[in-house]
Amino acid sequence: MLLTSSLADASRLQFALTAMYHWLFVPLTLGLGILIAIFETKYYRCGDESWKKLTRFWSRIFAINFACGVATGIILEFEFGTNWSNYSWFVGDIFGAPLAIEGIFAFFLESTFFAVMYFGWDKVSKGFHLLSTWLTAIGANLSAYWILTANGWMQNPVGVEFNPLTARNEMVDFWSIVFSPTTLSKFSHSVMSGFLVAAIVVIAISCWYLKKQRNREFSLRSIKYATVFGLFAIFMLMVTGHTSAVTVTRTQPMKLAAMEGLYRGENGTPFVGFAVLNPKKTYDNDENPYLFNISFPKVLSFIANGDFNSFVPGISDIIEGGYKYKDANGEEKTALSFQEKVDRGNMARRALSLYAQYKDDPDTAKRNQILSQAKVYLDENFEYFGYGYLKNPEDSIPNVPVTFYSFRIMVMLGGYFILFLIVCWWLMKKKILEKKKWFIFFAILSVPLVYICAEAGWVVAEVGRQPWTIQDLLPIGASVSGVSSSNVWTTFIIFAVLFTTLLIAELKIAFNQIKKGPDGIKWN
Amino acid sequence: MEVGKTLWLIILIKLAIIFLILRVFFFRPELSRYDTDAEKAEHVIENLTKQP
Structure with missing residues (x-):
């Protein structure tokens, strides 16, 4: 079946919309849950009622966000089955297992104890309530782990063997999937971004109270x-951002090149702090990639390989191949060119065709001989299977401007939050924060900025890995179902309306509760 | 209306839209029209091998 690019694009756009809206709800849950658990632990230890009020107020904000965001991720799973059926079948149980574990253990852990956390005040013992709050927070973060295990496998497919009889990938090493470097760096970076979002939201709302000259003790x-929580998160974001870069260097070099707008690598490749990309630049011309740039010499080589003089390939280098690199296992190899990868991908596809053609052949001897030979071809070339669907080198290049600028938005906002949190800590230490109206202004402004930062990170991760749904194994065009694109557009509009309504509902209820404040809410 | 009740209402309406409307009318898994795994595999293999 021929799959049109308009169908693929409609399906991608729908998935992007759903995932980005989902990520508006999730990060606050991840971080605020932990902060609330810390607040309640203080209450449990000292018994001071002001800690209880503080815990209950932030729990209410958590609950509003949880109620509006819960189950929005289920729609992503619907989309897999309907719009991405080839992909869903091809990934086999690799995707199903982490998602099932997420649903059975983590999500139910979170949901069950969330009910106790929210409704159980003064109905269960203090100790059990505290345990419930911690389990809610841990459950939310465990949920993220299993989802990101699935996502990490798409970016770095390890621990599987392809079964040509069923066209499914079968898990052969559960632990290498669960603890793959991509999964670990993805999880830690995503969760820490959630912690940062929560820290900024708490600081901003508290600053608003200070601006209104109310709830002073609560706010401070x-x-x-x-602030301490946010500083921890931003420090960990720097560390995990670095480990993510190292992982991407080894497993997704094209993504790294797109993040940097790098077309020609060198020994001692500079890191581009800021640049304006040249729209005329392509992988096969000699235009300067940047109209303007501020770069730091040799820094990208150090970030990527821990060596200031190492070689980092650019987009043109990756297409031409021939350079030396270290693979995910640290082994030195010579990179194949795009055309060599396409040839090997085609061999793998032909081997799969042979399987389909001869698997039911009544001549046993002939069947066994052809299938065993096809198996050898498939095993030797399967790592480039997806290249068999690509025609031109451009097909293997992600959208460079979107990846490049999203990365810079994320990093620059990250830099802003380091400064913001250090200034916040210093003003608190000097006990002058509430007098600094300019800081309060920046604190409130930081709420949209932290969400933009979190979304930009995901744009880098997902746009940067295009055209792959599964890195090197399956491109977008081969992943989609044969549904009509009009059907996809219809559901796209339904989602846009549904999610926007949910977001407006969340904001309206949350603003209403914030206006009431911890003293205005009737706790019962 | 109390916040708790409003939140329950949001959750229930949302779940109803997701499972009773979207799932039933718009999101039928494409491969569910096949009865057996062998038929599903054949369909996907055909897609994967016949595509230009």
């Missing part, structure tokens, strides 16, 4: 803990 206490 919240800001104090959120």
Whole structure:
């Protein structure tokens, strides 16, 4: 069946919309859950009722976000089955297992104890309530782990063997999937971004109270803990950002090149701090990639390989091949050119065709001989299977401007948050924060900025890995179902309306509760 | 209306839209029209091998 690019694009756009809306709800849950658990632990230890009020107020914000965001991720799973059926079948149980574990253990852990956390005040013992709060927070983060295990496998497919009789990937090493470097760096970076979002939201709301000259003690206490929490998160984001870069260097070099707008690598490749990309630049012309740039010499080589003089391939290098690199296992190899990968991908596809053609052949001897030979071809070339669907080198290049600028938005906002949190900590230490109206202004402004930062990170991760749904094994065009694109557009509009309504509902309820404040809410 | 009740209402309406409307009318898994795994595999292999 011929699959049109308009269908693929409609399906991609729908998935992007759903995932980005989903990620508006998730990060606050990840971070705020932990902060609330810390607040309640203080209450449990000292018994001071002001800690209880503080915990209950932030729990209410958590609950509003949880209620509006819960189950929005299920729609992504619907889309896999309907719009991406080839992909869903091809990934086999690799995707199903982590998602099932997520649903059975983590999500139910979170949901069950969330009910106790929200409704159980004064109905269960203090100790059990505290345990419930911690289990809610841990459950939310465990959910993220299993989802990101599935996503990490798409970016770095390890621990599987392809079965040509069923066209499914079968898990042969569960632990290498669960603990793959891509999964670990993805999880830690995503969760820490959630912690940062929570810290900024708590600081901003508290600053709004200070601006209104109300709930002073509550606000200063919240800001104090959120600032330390945020500083921890931003430090960990730097560390995990670095480990992510190292992982991407080894497993997705094209993504790294797109993040940097790098077309020609060199020994001692500079890191581009900021640049304006040249729209005329292509992989096969000699145009300067940048109209303007500020670069730091040799820094990209150090970030990617831990060596200031190492070689980092650019987009043109990756297409031409021939350079030396270290693979995910640290082994030195010579890179294949795009055309060599396409040839090997075609051999793998032909081997799969032979399987389909001869698997039921009544001549046993002939069947066994052809299938065993096809198996050898398939095993030797399967790592490039997806290249068999690509025609031109351009097909293997992600959208460079979107990847490049999204990465810079994320990094620059990350830099802003380092400065913001250090200034916040210093103003708190000097006990002058509430007098600094300019800081309060920046604190409130930081809420949209932190969400933009979190979304930009996901844009880098997902746009940067195009054209692959599964890195090197399956491109977008071969992943989609044969549904009509009009059907996809219809559901796209339904989602846009549904999610926007949910977002408006969340904001309206949350603003209403924030206006009431911890003293205005009737706790019962 | 209390916040708790409003949140329950949001959750229930959302779940109804997701499972009773979207799932039933718009999101039928494409491969569900096949009865056996062998038929599903054949369909996907055909897609994977016949595509230009």
